[in-house]
Amino acid sequence: MGFNFVVQDSAIAIAAADLNPAMLNLDILRYSGVVPADWELSRAPVYTPRAAQIFFENGINIVAEGNQVVIVEPLEGDLDLQAPRLAQQYVRAFPKLQYQGFTTNLRGYLPTDYPAGRYVCDTWLAPGPWQEGCARAALNLIYKGDRAPLQLALTEAMLQTKQGETIPIVLFGGRYGYAVQSENVEENCDYLTSCFGHIREDVEHYTNTVNQKFIQPSLRLMREAQPQRVLSTVS
Template sequence: MNQNLNIQELNIAIAAKQHNPIILTPDFLKYSGIVPSEWELSQAPILTNYAAQVKFQNGINIIAQVNKIVFTELIATKELKEVQIPAIARKYSQTLTQLEYQEVAINFRGHVLFEQQNNTARNYIFRTLLNPGPWHEFGKAPVQAAMRFNYTLEEAQLSLDINEAGLQLPDKTVCPIVLFTASFSHAIAQEDQSQRLASLSKIISNWHTDLEIYKEVVNTKFLNLPYQLNLVPNETVIPIAPTF
């Protein structure tokens, strides 16, 4: 198989005790230097006592919840050096140094497009992944699965969700795809505040290492199969099957 995973989205979620979501406003982000002052909003900010959202026209989305901050960016057409939310997430934590940061999840979403004929996306899940294969052999411990594959790695725990979905093309037709959604969970050193901040910054700075692992496990363990997949340019992902 020559096709590789089509990676769409990077998401960085930081768990932090005593994080108040009402702090997340466009003014706070710009005046603190977390985002450039010239960035324009794509919609009105959302602000409640329980959650807040600021979304920019460049596709970067920041959501604050009680005890969690989530940074999301579409990266399908970007080079690694053009990806911005790792730097934004670091600046956010360096601005709010008083928070007790606990954990970082580096998450990716990507897909592979299958042929229309013979329900190939469904067959891939039900006739391939439910049988023994190389996807069972990765990480340091036996894999656990319920269409979620949980791997133990050197520096993180990796959860890989695999779901059937549909891809809406520019002509409004929908093609079958299989979504591969990865979450790398990293614990943060808790000795003292300076060590927590240093650990958090290091984890976020090394996000591209998780990206390479994500591509490795999907491309070499799941897509290294004896039949051909046909990929076409993508537009909108539409779920058409339940999440397992």
């Protein structure tokens, strides 16, 4: 496995004060044009009094629970997103809901060859006495965006590959939040559908931020450190 940053998945969570999970019904989604009629299910939908979940063959899941409906889309590096269009269609299909806003949540990871829990400390944090006995470090940062700030969380974890191998990774969790500003439901629908149209740009902002501020600098540090490791080995 190469040591490259991979955007794993996205989740668009739409919040509405009067949303009812029972509204998430496969027939309704198809008849209203939220999902294409030819999309096949990967397994039977799950319906309970408090939640509903629908699974499609292409990997997209739609979940309704509480006052939120969440559209989850696997990416694995492919940024040709379908979820924003589904979100637009959902809001257009249910224009009378009291929408509050939405968040776009992104998950990506960087495989490493470091001991578990050491990459963040050894790569992006200054050495010092505070590191003694530190088993693991996490970072929470906020970056300016064109339309909404990026909340970025860095943590370390273990990933099980398809080959059954377990490798250490750094997780990069990104979040963009948009809240409606009007009490007029039509204006809120227009605002949300417009914001959904910019999700691709937010995803690009997220990937550029991670690559430019973390991945590329850390690779340069590794290349600079390599000759020193060779010299120390020879001596």
